[in-house]
């Protein structure tokens with residue numbers, strides 16, 4: 318039975334939307350008096366008034382907790398800090414911009430209580446209001462990562478999901494430095510119920526994601542959850558060796574039969590350039606994995622908390 322729920326809200330420069338967010342969530346929380354809620358805001362090094370606003374909330378409302386980072390560590394780190402510091406029967410991550418509708422919460426809690434699921438996740442069925450190029454690449458990305466990795470990532474999946482304690486503990490135990498939560502949620506397993514909903518546009522403020530930001534994030538996702546690019550690089554090596562071998566025989570036979578007219582230097586240059594490019598690409602792929610390994614080996618903390626009103630917080634992890 319779920320008696321307490323913690324809502325983790327990563328906030329990075331969200332001063333415009335926080336008051337609306339708080340009012341909306343408060344309405345939902347007040348509608349469920351049987352549940353003890355904690356609103357755990359994570360201020361991810363905002364440079365605007367976000368932290369002051371959070372402190373004002375905390376003064377008025379005992380349910381509000383905040384963790385404030387010493388700098389911007391990114392949403393993944395903010396979620397991780399939330400998971401490390403939340404102790405409730407069930408925990409959910411929710412964006413501050415109301416794109417994750419808090420009105421779904423009662424339904425999510427009901428499902429966890431009544432049905433044999435460990436987590437209730439949400440996915441948006443449409444990408445209304447998003448640039449079409451972005452949607453196109455997003456779809457391609459989900460298709461690709463599901464084919465080449467064992468993390469099953471659902472297209473349109475949000476980070477907004479309510480999870481039981483056990484699942485949160487499994488996620489915290491995955492302490493890898495390069496975090497890709499959509500993959501981690503799928504990787505740890507557990508029984509998940511999917512709730513579809515229509516996409517909602519940001520209530521106020523601006524998105525923190527540029528197209529290139531998302532592109533890099535998707536490459537990270539692939540490198541973190543799949544070894545396929547490495548395998549492709551080595552298969553290409555084998556393929557080219559076979560082709561080269563065939564060509565050696567062809568050239569030798571032609572030399573024996575027809576002598577050695579000097580021709581074809583243009584095609585030689587093309588082939589050299591092509592194979593040179595391919596080698597750089599494969600080295601680049603290896604470099605990506607090496608860089609990730611380098612960061613993991615350094616074992617740096619995911620986040621550093623400089624200010625909080627939590628009791629016994631995990632401040633560095």
Ligand code: UDP
Pocket residue numbers: 326327328329330331361389390391392395411412413414416523524525526
């Ligand atoms: N966010 C964060 N740190 C960052 C970037 C974003 O904590 O470095 C938070 C942000 O405040 C918001 C959530 O992550 O609550 C989702 O960000 P956004 O709405 O910009 O992303 P989108 O919905 O466009 O994917």
Ligand code: MG
Pocket residue numbers: 412414416519524
């Ligand atoms: Mg958003």
